[in-house]
Amino acid sequence: MRPVRRDASPLAGNYGNYADAKAELVSRMGPYCSFCERKMPTSLAVEHIQAKGLAQYANLIGTWENFLLACVNCNSTKGTKDVVLNALFLPDRDNTFHALAYHADGSITASAHAQAAGFEPMVDATLALTGLDKAAVNTADHQGVLIALDRILQRAEAWAAADIARANVAANPDSDAMRSMVVQLATATGFFSVWLTIFSGDSDMVLRLIRAFPGTEASGCFEALIGTSRTPSPNLDALPFGAKI
Ligand SMILES: [Zn+2]
Numbered sequence: 001m002r003p004v005r006r007d008a009s010p011l012a013g014n015y016g017n018y019a020d021a022k023a024e025l026v027s028r029m030g031p032y033c034s035f036c037e038r039k040m041p042t043s044l045a046v047e048h049i050q051a052k053g054l055a056q057y058a059n060l061i062g063t064w065e066n067f068l069l070a071c072v073n074c075n076s077t078k079g080t081k082d083v084v085l086n087a088l089f090l091p092d093r094d095n096t097f098h099a100l101a102y103h104a105d106g107s108i109t110a111s112a113h114a115q116a117a118g119f120e121p122m123v124d125a126t127l128a129l130t131g132l133d134k135a136a137v138n139t140a141d142h143q144g145v146l147i148a149l150d151r152i153l154q155r156a157e158a159w160a161a162a163d164i165a166r167a168n169v170a171a172n173p174d175s176d177a178m179r180s181m182v183v184q185l186a187t188a189t190g191f192f193s194v195w196l197t198i199f200s201g202d203s204d205m206v207l208r209l210i211r212a213f214p215g216t217e218a219s220g221c222f223e224a225l226i227g228t229s230r231t232p233s234p235n236l237d238a239l240p241f242g243a244k245i
Pocket of ligand 1 (some may be wrong): 033034035036037038068071072073074075
């Protein structure tokens, strides 16, 4: 879950139609689901952190600070769950990259840091909110070839692609063209956190990736010039219950 900064609203007041915020949100944060990190060229929705379907949050339906972007899977799994801001991590106010660990099989767990800090229950709540903790469903075609239809297997595919890219960069460490091409592949593929994990040993690639995905560097969750993860998030817009990690 990529830390992002949406920054101040482009409007003086609330949105009359929340869908009108989509272009600005995509401009600030890129065309990616805020939760599963998939690239969604279409079918990306303006997501209400505190659900528009719950009466107690009806006043937030047009509020910029309540918006993220979500794919249909994350959005529908989240549904009208009550988001208690101090009980889970959110990518606009916490260093969600620091909280989570990504694995080759597509699974996501609490990072070592989060475990040591006693944050595992909050990580579990964060993953459960949009179903990022769901087990993979192994669906095969008529020849028995596994087809990645769900988010976890698509994340595993991204991991495999990123791992090949890492080997190619390692074989051509001085090739700016190769590095540039890999960053293009990463932004076209999505799954920022997978790419950053795979390239964690290459500070040049880390910086390139942080700068290529809109809103990431602006989050302040990565040190300038070196790209190491910074915790807690500086929560630059002072969002409620932010900077938990
Ligand atoms: Zn998603």
